Amino acid sequence: MELNYDWRGFQTVFHPSRKAFAEDQEDAPILLVQEEDTILWAYCEGEDFSDWIGGSFSKMTTEFSSRKLVGLPHHKIDTWMSHALEKPHFYDQIESIRDSARTEVKSVVQRHFLLEVFGGWWDKVLPKTYGIFIRTEGKCTQDFFMVMRKGKIEFFHEPDLSLLDSSRRKVAADVVHYLSKKHLLKVQGIVVSTDEWTEWAHEVNPWKKMVSSIRAKRTQLVPYRWGIWSLIAIRAWTKI
Numbered sequence: 605m606e607l608n609y610d611w612r613g614f615q616t617v618f619h620p621s622r623k624a625f626a627e628d629q630e631d632a633p634i635l636l637v638q639e640e641d642t643i644l645w646a647y648c649e650g651e652d653f654s655d656w657i658g659g660s661f662s663k664m665t666t667e668f669s670s671r672k673l674v675g676l677p678h679h680k681i682d683t684w685m686s687h688a689l690e691k692p693h694f695y696d697q698i699e700s701i702r703d704s705a706r707t708e709v710k711s712v713v714q715r716h717f718l719l720e721v722f723g724g725w726w727d728k729v730l731p732k733t734y735g736i737f738i739r740t741e742g743k744c745t746q747d748f749f750m751v752m753r754k755g756k757i758e759f760f761h762e763p764d765l766s767l768l769d770s771s772r773r774k775v776a777a778d779v780v781h782y783l784s785k786k787h788l789l790k791v792q793g794i795v796v797s798t799d800e801w802t803e804w805a806h807e808v809n810p811w812k813k814m815v816s817s818i819r820a821k822r823t824q825l826v827p828y829r830w831g832i833w834s835l836i837a838i839r840a841w842t843k844i
Contacts, residue, residue: 609695610748610761617738617748618716620802633672636661637681644678676708695757717810725844726835727755735791737763737780737826742798749783749791776826793826811840 634653637645641661646653656664665673688700702715730752738748750760763783765773772778780793800817804810815837817823825832838844 608759608761613746613748613762614760616746617740617801618719618805620805633674634664634668636664636673636675637678638675639678676705680704680708716805717807721835721839722752722757723755729831729835731790733758733789735783735787735789737776737783737791737793738801739776739779739793739795740798740801741795746798747779751787751789776824780826792829792832793824795824795826797822811836815840 632648632650634646634648634651636643636647638661643656643659643661643664646656646664661673661675684701684704687704688697691697691700706715733751733753735749735751740746740748747763747765748760749763751758763779765779765782768778768782772782776793776795780791784791796817800813800822804813807813814823818825818833818836
């Protein structure tokens with residue numbers, strides 16, 4: 605039985621680990637929640653700042669003078685949480701908090717490049733409802749499927765392919781066809797290496813790299829739709 609919201613899969617696909625980018629760690633900002641000068645929470649992916657919880661923000665600023673520290677007042681977090689709880693679904697609540705955080709610290713909090721296009725100009729040319737199938741290939745293959753409706757994610761999970769012949773599960777085109785028939789909607793698939801997908805996930809505008817990867821046939825659009833390719837190419841050179 606499929607779960608409508610597979611959060612572990614979502615995190616893996618859209619917020620992959622930065623382990624491959626450890627050389628840039630010293631430039632990564634440290635996010636803090638503070639009550640006046642007291643640190644309530646400290647985070648930077650790949651580093652442990654738990655010893656600073658309960659410590660002094662001003663002292664940490666001195667200790668890490670070469671790093672960017674982003675402090676957020678505790679009362680603002682409470683306000684964001686209150687506004688988020690007005691949303692009907694958990695995913696919408698999380699996105700509400702992220703939107704508030706992006707407004708507060710634009711240079712630090714960024715949305716995944718693929719999610720960034722939804723809810724904008726693309727929605728005017730894409731179908732009202734459609735599916736997206738993402739397959740990342742590396743040491744192991746991960747499949748992820750989500751359905752978009754009116755520019756918002758309706759659900760997402762690892763697709764249940766148990767009714768599909770095992771040999772056909774390995775063929776992305778067969779999986780896309782199966783999902784399209786199962787959910788009665790158009791499905792666009794993308795097959796990409798795990799390394800490239802992870803690299804793109806940590807960039808604000810990796811669309812040019814995606815274009816190059818598709819041209820070099822390292823990344824595949826399944827099926828290859830001229831309209832989708834055009835949107836990707838346009839995005840690579842503009843902000844549309």
